[in-house]
Amino acid sequence: MPDLNPLYLTPRIEPVARSVLDEGELLRQLVDGLGSPLNIVLPDLLEANVDAFRESYRDHRLRGRVYFAHKANRSAALLRRLAATEAGVDVASLAELQHALGAGFGPERIMATGPKNREFLWLAARTGVIVNADSLGELTDLAAMVAEHRLRRVRVMVRLSGFASQGVQVISRRSRFGVPAGDLGDVLDLLEKHREELEPVGVAYHLDTIGWPEKAIALEGCLAALEECRARGLEVRSVDIGGGFGVNYLADGAQWERYTSELAQAVLGRREPMTWNGHGYGLRNEGGTLRGVLGLYPSYRPVSGAGYLDQLLGAPAPALRRPLGSLLLDTMYELDIEPGRALLDQCGLVLARVLDVRDSLVRLDCNARDVSLEEHGVLMDPLVVSAGEPGPPGAFYLLGNLCLEADLITRRQVFLPVTPRPGDLLAFVNTAGYFMDFSATQALHQPIGRKVAVYRDGGAWRWCLDEQYWPVHPRAEES
């Protein structure tokens, strides 16, 4: 008996991604030939995402660079396509730096972030990329390396954390990254001491939160830090506000409202369970009272990506009470950003073959690590790509291919408008940012999904293995 009131979480799918999903025969052939799961990246969509951020820069009359946070996806195709735009890249490991150099980014468009080992620091210094230093120790090591190997002066930014709010107290999360903002004096002493080796260009923060009040405090704190740098004679020019602009995953905010309130009812035992073993996503029932915090990514986020940047720049600085964008404009500092997830909005999907459908259990040829929705707590329904007659609507649990109780693709019951059949594909859309390869492992010797780039050429969709993609496609007569 179909549920007459299904709790759909319909993903937001823009026309280009939709038209790829309409190519059912191509998608089936790809999975037949390359296996399940299969990761599809859509490099053509990147430029529009970069442009959306640029538009926000234009609206606020700001200069600076958009650096793609590479960690969000390992794809070569995406990186090579981005290299053909004006964007830069934020690399957080030695291998990411090598990848970026090989994809066509010159050192002036690369920023090395996060904690770095000596090899990473060395290649960054040797190639002359900007080093966004995570600690005082890193700056000291870098200066010593530059002196010892007689390298050119290295451009450095310093990541700060732990900004104090003035006036209204905003809780600032503890971070294990960056130098405490209160230790800026020590940073400046060090930079003065190593003038020959290090060229300070600015300060940075990255906050792992979507709450903009905390970010407004950090941005204002960075502007104050830049003034201190200038007072000490350092010619800094930019502030890097990291990533965390977010993505809107769902088409309909009302579905999200309904889903989350029904989940609360289910946790309280006032309706039938909506999750495997009554999982509450952080909520719990304590003697009939709802406790805990809903630990889910707010999948419906009408203000996200470039819109979020716009909102932050329009927000008043907590102490100076003027819009942060105007403060940046007045001081003529450049604004650098490092979006990962937001630049990959709509740029990829994961396909998985249905192995078995029994009662309400759908077993897939992929595991939870291949489509790591749960770790990030993002909820959205997969699409059924079927060649045959669709079955009736239903509610299902999606199980992975690992011999582990915990291997559920998602712990929630998923409502689908049709019953999938063995051999059908489920398409998890908008999964380029962190979902498709960030956590994938070869547990149980199950293969990691291959990656293909699907791109438009002469009015048709074409594909190639991710590593074969370059932004110059084979000429029509050659292919």
Ligand SMILES: Cc1ncc(COP(=O)(O)O)c(C=O)c1O
């Ligand atoms: C330093 C830094 N910059 C940028 C990002 C990208 O964040 P997002 O993908 O949320 O935009 C991260 C993510 O962890 C980060 O650590």
